[in-house]
Amino acid sequence: MNDGRRTFLKSGGGVTLLTLLAAAGWLDAEEALAQTWNKAAFDTHSLGDTLHALGGNEPAQSRDIEFVQTPEIAENGAVVPVGVASKIPKTESIAILIEKNPNMLAAVFDVPAGTDPVISTRVKMAQTSNIYALVKADGRYYVAAKEVKVTLGGCGG
Amino acid sequence: MGEPMKIRATLTGDTTEVKVLMTHAMETGQRKDAQGQTSPAWLIQTILVTWNGKSVLSAQWGPAVAKNPFLSFRFKGGAKGDKIVVRWIDSRGDQRTDEASIA
Numbered sequence: 001m002n003d004g005r006r007t008f009l010k011s012g013g014g015v016t017l018l019t020l021l022a023a024a025g026w027l028d029a030e031e032a033l034a035q036t037w038n039k040a041a042f043d044t045h046s047l048g049d050t051l052h053a054l055g056g057n058e059p060a061q062s063r064d065i066e067f068v069q070t071p072e073i074a075e076n077g078a079v080v081p082v083g084v085a086s087k088i089p090k091t092e093s094i095a096i097l098i099e100k101n102p103n104m105l106a107a108v109f110d111v112p113a114g115t116d117p118v119i120s121t122r123v124k125m126a127q128t129s130n131i132y133a134l135v136k137a138d139g140r141y142y143v144a145a146k147e148v149k150v151t152l153g154g155c156g157g
Numbered sequence: 158m159g160e161p162m163k164i165r166a167t168l169t170g171d172t173t174e175v176k177v178l179m180t181h182a183m184e185t186g187q188r189k190d191a192q193g194q195t196s197p198a199w200l201i202q203t204i205l206v207t208w209n210g211k212s213v214l215s216a217q218w219g220p221a222v223a224k225n226p227f228l229s230f231r232f233k234g235g236a237k238g239d240k241i242v243v244r245w246i247d248s249r250g251d252q253r254t255d256e257a258s259i260a
Binding site: 079105124 | 172202203219222223224230231232233248
């Protein structure tokens with residue numbers, strides 16, 4: 001009887017701990033989401049300013065960043081597929097910047113450990129421009145560029 | 158609340174590929190309507206993707222992300238039937254959460 005009660009208490013304790021851990025996981029995730037949107041970074045107009053706003057230093061040119069599924073020529077600037085693959089170890093985040101857009105920064109993706117540093121999305125481009133992929137890895141910044149020609153602009157109108 | 162997202166999560170080997178299609182105007186704040194009035198900016202700003210409650214991707218977006226945003230990425234792990242939850246918050250404070258099972 002007494003033993004049974006012990007076992008019950010133990011298993012009960014285990015469940016509580018698991019529940020707490022799960023709750024903690026959710027709380028962390030919620031906290032990450034509630035992080036204020038980096039307005040300063042999204043308001044920038046040059047690579048240097050964007051880096052500064054993201055808290056970065058001078059980025060190193062890297063051949064280990066590749067553009068995937070990104071066209072040479074985009075007929076419609078309103079929907080341009082962009083994919084970035086980083087082969088740099090310990091990649092923490094990937095940012096996509098479009099040089100000649102009114103605001104340079106398009107998106108920042110935070111890549112937790114376990115997630116492949118390969119991201120695809122679709123962006124708008126005002127005109128033919130360089131696209132920069134800015135990768136933060138192990139606290140350092142790396143950059144690669146690709147020019148995409150736009151036949152029909154995707155901003156304004 | 159927004160329209161439901163389309164989420165597809167597929168397990169290949171030990172890697173789960175997640176594809177998300179959201180429905181959102183992603184208004185840049187630069188466009189003018191037929192009356193010459195500037196349409197105010199209205200865009201998804203933060204996104205969080207979790208797998209079993211663990212963050213597998215988070216992002217901040219600006220106005221240059223295309224209308225009806227698309228996102229795809231892969232992460233190590235996952236099992237068929239596991240829940241993938243995607244959540245976004247837009248610049249009006251509106252938010253939406255949708256989930257899908259890994260297939």
